[in-house]
Amino acid sequence: MTQPTSRSQIKVVIIEDHVLFAESLELALSVEGYDVKRVELPLNGTTPSSILASVIRQAPRIVLLDLDLGHFGDGLRFVGPLATAGINVVVVTANPDKVRWGEALRYGARTVRSKSNPLNEILAVVRRLGNGQPVMEVEERESLLRLWHQRNAELAELQAKIDRLTPRESQVLGRLMEGMTVHDIAAASVVSEATVRTQVKAILAKLEVTSQIAAVGLAHHVGWHPAAEPGTPRSSR
Structure with a gap:
């Protein structure tokens, strides 16, 4: 023994x-x-x-x-x-x-x-x-x-939704995560507010959420961050 x-x-x-x-x-x-x-x-x-x-x-x-x-x-x-x-x-x-x-x-x-x-x-x-x-x-x-x-399966499903965003929609979502408003994003991108609102609507539809806050919360939940935009002005907030 x-x-x-x-x-x-x-x-x-x-x-x-x-x-x-x-x-x-x-x-x-x-x-x-x-x-x-x-x-x-x-x-x-x-x-x-x-x-x-x-x-x-x-x-x-x-x-x-x-x-x-x-x-x-x-x-x-x-x-x-x-x-x-x-x-x-x-x-x-x-x-x-x-x-x-x-x-x-x-x-x-x-x-x-x-x-x-x-x-x-x-x-x-x-x-x-x-x-x-x-x-x-x-x-x-x-x-x-x-x-x-x-939890892994849930995060993979949410990430798949984010992956459906176009590069421009990803940039807009990233700026929403920084606290920028539609007006701020439009000014920084030199486009109309109507254009940004259309992009935001597309983001909400693809992420299957009903508000900008929910979209930002989903992105934070999966630990997502947008790709860097060299030379692009950012919010100082």
Whole structure:
């Protein structure tokens, strides 16, 4: 029978920008006997790629990773490379968006835990991983992954609508996103307001929305940005 690995032989790395929470995790895991290290996230001189490379070189068994890393951005970018390196990634986050939880699982995280849950729950996950035990129910994993796939399908459908816009309509939508009015757009483009209104109507029809606000909201929702217009005057607002 295989003997369980000693906790002192299990290296755990914490990637977390909330110092108090990170220190609490570090202390609790140290008390339980794990070889634990907290990654410093300095304001200057360190890039996300250098942090990732440093963590992978340490070859930890487990990484506890926050999704929102302050000035280092989205922790999701770390999940795939860490999982590919054979590291058990446990996402510990205050973000309640279950779609992002599903995305983390899709990239290879073993499980996701909310920071609002008791610290003992996170410690229990570490213990189970150390013993080679499962840390997430199949039904919960599949439910979160399904949410992620549904959101992806929704965004793809919305993006397809935006892709139907002509280059000129895309420019107009981009200027609406900047807060420009029909009058502003007409003046900047040296065309009549009637022409711009016709273009706006075409945009609304293709995006299947009924207002400029809804069109702008849809574009923001999918993270769309218009192509740059070299030499074209822009709103200073």
